[in-house]
Amino acid sequence: MKTSFALFAVLASAAEVLKKPTPDADGKFTITAPGIKAQFIPYAATLTNLFVKDKNGVERDIVLGYDNTSYYPVDPGHPVYNAIPGRYVNRIGKGTFTIDNVTYHTELNDGPNTLHGGTNNWSYRKWNVTEVTNSSITFSIYDPANSTGMPGHVESSVTYSVSKNRWSISMDAVSPDVKTPIMLTQHTYFQLDAFANPENRTVWNHTIHIPSAKRVMLADQNALPTGVIANVSKNDIDDFWTAPHRLGFASGNSKFENHCGSGCHGYNGNWALDDKRNKKDVALTLSSAWSGIKAELHTNQDALVLYTCNWNDGKTEFKSTQGVAGKDRFIPRDGCIAIEAQDYVDGINHPEWGRLAKQIFGPGQKYHWESTWEFGTI
Numbered sequence: 001m002k003t004s005f006a007l008f009a010v011l012a013s014a015a016e017v018l019k020k021p022t023p024d025a026d027g028k029f030t031i032t033a034p035g036i037k038a039q040f041i042p043y044a045a046t047l048t049n050l051f052v053k054d055k056n057g058v059e060r061d062i063v064l065g066y067d068n069t070s071y072y073p074v075d076p077g078h079p080v081y082n083a084i085p086g087r088y089v090n091r092i093g094k095g096t097f098t099i100d101n102v103t104y105h106t107e108l109n110d111g112p113n114t115l116h117g118g119t120n121n122w123s124y125r126k127w128n129v130t131e132v133t134n135s136s137i138t139f140s141i142y143d144p145a146n147s148t149g150m151p152g153h154v155e156s157s158v159t160y161s162v163s164k165n166r167w168s169i170s171m172d173a174v175s176p177d178v179k180t181p182i183m184l185t186q187h188t189y190f191q192l193d194a195f196a197n198p199e200n201r202t203v204w205n206h207t208i209h210i211p212s213a214k215r216v217m218l219a220d221q222n223a224l225p226t227g228v229i230a231n232v233s234k235n236d237i238d239d240f241w242t243a244p245h246r247l248g249f250a251s252g253n254s255k256f257e258n259h260c261g262s263g264c265h266g267y268n269g270n271w272a273l274d275d276k277r278n279k280k281d282v283a284l285t286l287s288s289a290w291s292g293i294k295a296e297l298h299t300n301q302d303a304l305v306l307y308t309c310n311w312n313d314g315k316t317e318f319k320s321t322q323g324v325a326g327k328d329r330f331i332p333r334d335g336c337i338a339i340e341a342q343d344y345v346d347g348i349n350h351p352e353w354g355r356l357a358k359q360i361f362g363p364g365q366k367y368h369w370e371s372t373w374e375f376g377t378i
């Protein structure tokens, strides 16, 4: 009796193991729910493909990426495609910060500043896969002390899950030993027409609305905040709050050129969301008239970085799941928008902003980030 029960248990658990989702030949894990399919690789905890239906019911892959999963780690441009940079995203002014009178130095990999933790950091590492189901996947990372010039080790994880028409992302992190900066984001680049609009492959005709983005960080030529947080007035170049605007609505404005740094037109800025907004409300809506796809963001974060892909050089191909058969496959300049929910850029160097408690974590404290994208049609 005992033996057969034990045998039954073994067989049952073997069946469980067999049913466990495994990666495909390219190393991609696929999770699905009605109306949505998402694929991921452990490198940088990257979303490689995101399929939703357009207004005609056609499935569209609406994020940037490569067909070849082996290319992500060796790509010299390394645009952090749909990855998790860390442990402190975006810029650190002059690659330095101070905690409790000790000054730390990080790699200057973006002009005079640090960007996304320097080279070879969280978005350059293969994360561990800790749990997979048909509709969710969890990746984890152990970041050793000083691996990015920052004190103490950090343990972090991200869970991606899908439910009907919805993609949810949840990230946690702790620094058990000492105080250290932690600020994460999920760095997805969207193209809601999947480059299949025969008239236009830029994002300028996508419409965006961010009702609580009433303030924006002024930035220098290297896209580093100066410290001044300006109010955004109606129809100003950064106004996406008073009404929905096309991303290209200000392209005739003299401020459009060099708006995101020297030689950079369009946007690579950081908007502060109203602290008092109801976090149950939609924080941002992005849509495109051509595909009719609409994406609504909910987030617990207080700021957003938007980047309209000025630096695409027109030499990188998009995926075989995108575009129009028979046409060229190159991503044009301005061909996408990265939407990064996070806290205020370089807040560790601006105590006057009052963000230190949201950006520096030590023993006993928990960092938690969450966002949901809900897809539909207009």
Ligand SMILES: *[C@@H]1O[C@H](CO)[C@@H](O)[C@H](O)[C@H]1NC(C)=O
Binding pocket: 068, 069, 070, 071, 074
């Ligand atoms: C994929 O990328 C890797 C790394 O660059 C390269 O060695 C390999 O040849 C590529 N495979 C294909 C099918 O292009």
Ligand SMILES: *[C@@H]1O[C@H](CO)[C@@H](O)[C@H](O)[C@H]1NC(C)=O
Binding pocket: 100, 101
């Ligand atoms: C930092 O230095 C100041 C001035 O010397 C001192 O008053 C303060 O106690 C120090 N803080 C810490 C946490 O060591």
Ligand SMILES: *[C@@H]1O[C@H](CO)[C@@H](O)[C@H](O)[C@H]1NC(C)=O
Binding pocket: 019, 134
């Ligand atoms: C997951 O998907 C596989 C393949 O479609 C299926 O055999 C399995 O029963 C599913 N598991 C669950 C828990 O739904």
Ligand SMILES: *[C@@H]1O[C@H](CO)[C@@H](O)[C@H](O)[C@H]1NC(C)=O
Binding pocket: 125, 126, 127, 128, 140, 141, 142, 143
């Ligand atoms: C993955 O897990 C192994 C074993 O626990 C650990 O040694 C390694 O550092 C982990 N990798 C990452 C990227 O955290």
Ligand SMILES: *[C@@H]1O[C@H](CO)[C@@H](O)[C@H](O)[C@H]1NC(C)=O
Binding pocket: 146, 149
């Ligand atoms: C941290 O790493 C840098 C180089 O990566 C090194 O110069 C520095 O001494 C290290 N600091 C500590 C406290 O280990």
Ligand SMILES: *[C@@H]1O[C@H](CO)[C@@H](O)[C@H](O)[C@H]1NC(C)=O
Binding pocket: 197, 199, 200, 205, 289, 290
């Ligand atoms: C741009 O969007 C408008 C509606 O907002 C639509 O009428 C027009 O056809 C679109 N243009 C292109 C090139 O897709």
Ligand SMILES: *[C@@H]1O[C@H](CO)[C@@H](O)[C@H](O)[C@H]1NC(C)=O
Binding pocket: 199, 200, 201, 202, 204, 205, 248
């Ligand atoms: C795409 O549309 C934008 C504005 O909507 C326009 O500036 C640009 O010239 C168009 N590109 C092409 C290739 O038609």
Ligand SMILES: *[C@@H]1O[C@H](CO)[C@@H](O)[C@H](O)[C@H]1NC(C)=O
Binding pocket: 229, 230, 231
């Ligand atoms: C923004 O507006 C508020 C009042 O709504 C005002 O208190 C604040 O000084 C303004 N900020 C700037 C930088 O002008």
Ligand SMILES: CC(=O)N[C@H]1CO[C@H](CO)[C@@H](O)[C@@H]1O
Binding pocket: 106, 107, 117, 118, 119, 120, 121, 125, 146, 147, 148, 149
């Ligand atoms: C700039 C910097 O500190 N880079 C580090 C990122 O993490 C790797 C370990 O994965 C270190 O080797 C790099 O020095």
